[in-house]
Amino acid sequence: MKTKVYLRWIFLFLLISCQGTEEPFGELETFWVYSYPVPFDHTGSTQTTCLGISRSDEFDFNWSVLERIPLEIEGFTFKPFYLQKIQIQRFRNINTKKITTKLVRILEEERDYYDLLEGNWKVKRYLGEDLPNPSFPKGQSVNFLPGIRMALSSDGCNSISLQIKKVGPNRIISFGDVRSTLVACPPSLLIKPYPGLQEKFKREGNLLTFHNDLGENVAVWEKMN
Numbered sequence: 001m002k003t004k005v006y007l008r009w010i011f012l013f014l015l016i017s018c019q020g021t022e023e024p025f026g027e028l029e030t031f032w033v034y035s036y037p038v039p040f041d042h043t044g045s046t047q048t049t050c051l052g053i054s055r056s057d058e059f060d061f062n063w064s065v066l067e068r069i070p071l072e073i074e075g076f077t078f079k080p081f082y083l084q085k086i087q088i089q090r091f092r093n094i095n096t097k098k099i100t101t102k103l104v105r106i107l108e109e110e111r112d113y114y115d116l117l118e119g120n121w122k123v124k125r126y127l128g129e130d131l132p133n134p135s136f137p138k139g140q141s142v143n144f145l146p147g148i149r150m151a152l153s154s155d156g157c158n159s160i161s162l163q164i165k166k167v168g169p170n171r172i173i174s175f176g177d178v179r180s181t182l183v184a185c186p187p188s189l190l191i192k193p194y195p196g197l198q199e200k201f202k203r204e205g206n207l208l209t210f211h212n213d214l215g216e217n218v219a220v221w222e223k224m225n
Contacts, residue, residue, distance in 0.1 A: 007128045008027055025092040032059040033084045034066055035112035036147035051078065059083050059110075061165035063148050063177065075103035083110045094113040113167040117144045117151075120220040126127050126195040128217075142221065149176075157185035160193040171200045195219045 002181035034052035051073075052066035060066075071078065072087060091100045122138040123131050132139040143152045144164070151162040163176025196210035196219025207222040 003073065008035075021094050022091040022100070023094060025090040028089055028104065030087045030107065031055045031067075033078070033086060034059075034063075035070070035079075035081050035083050035114070037078070038063075038066060038068060038147070040068065061149060061174070062163075070101075076106075079109075081090075081112050081115050083112050084108070108192055111168050111169070112147060112177050114144075114164065115168075116201075116215065117164070117167065117172075117208070118146050119144060120209065120224040122224050123195050123219060125220040126218070127170045127190075129172075138192075140195060141192060141224070142194060142197070151197075153192045154191075155180070155190055156189045156191040158183050162194065162197075170202060172197065196221075 019053075021033075034054070036052070037045045037049040038052035040048035040050055048146040049071065050068040051071055052063070053069055054060040054066060073086075076086060076088075084106055086106050087104040088101055089104050091102060092098070093100070094178060104170070120142075123136070125131065125141065126136070129135070138156075141153065145152065147166045150165055153160050153162070158181040161179045163178075165174040165176050167173065199210040199212055199218045202209045202211070208221040208223070209217060210219040210221075211217050
């Protein structure tokens with residue numbers, strides 16, 4: 001009988017000693033997780049990827065200023081093409097002092113439709129005319145860089161880059177900065193860099209069709225890759 005009681009006390013002691021080895025470390029944190037993994041540094045010089053996060057109330061689509069944190073959050077699964085607002089808590093192991101980050105809960109989740117635009121596109125038709133034509137002697141093409149929300153095109157003389165911010169299911173909701181090289185050229189050489197991009201769009205396979213609020217087709221783009 002005494003042996004059983006003794007073994008029971010040993011079991012309880014081991015159970016208690018194995019519990020409570022972690023303690024909260026710091027305050028609860030809330031932030032948005034970007035819908036694409038991001039490189040460890042802004043230059044992309046390493047192969048290591050991280051989570052890009054924004055601590056603002058609404059997600060800040062300025063990719064270049066995203067804070068970078070390790071991918072490992074216990075209980076959290078990264079979901080490509082979705083913005084997730086999450087709450088996390090850090091814990092410290094009392095014995096080893098190791099810090100572990102754990103998911104508390106997912107607060108919000110929002111689809112990011114930038115992937116519908118990614119890749120190289122050739123403008124096939126604009127304002128009822130096929131390209132190339134006198135207004136676009138060499139045609140026109142647009143490239144959306146994966147993940148970093150940047151579109152590249154030309155006005156026929158200068159390279160024009162355009163930051164893409166929030167993208168909905170059928171139109172770009174907000175744009176960022178526009179940048180251009182500064183080569184002087186006559187107006188006769190200038191062409192529209194992004195024909196139809198400000199309109200609503202519909203993606204069907206390799207075609208991207210832009211139409212105005214009256215439902216009239218404005219432009220048709222074809223994906224090249």
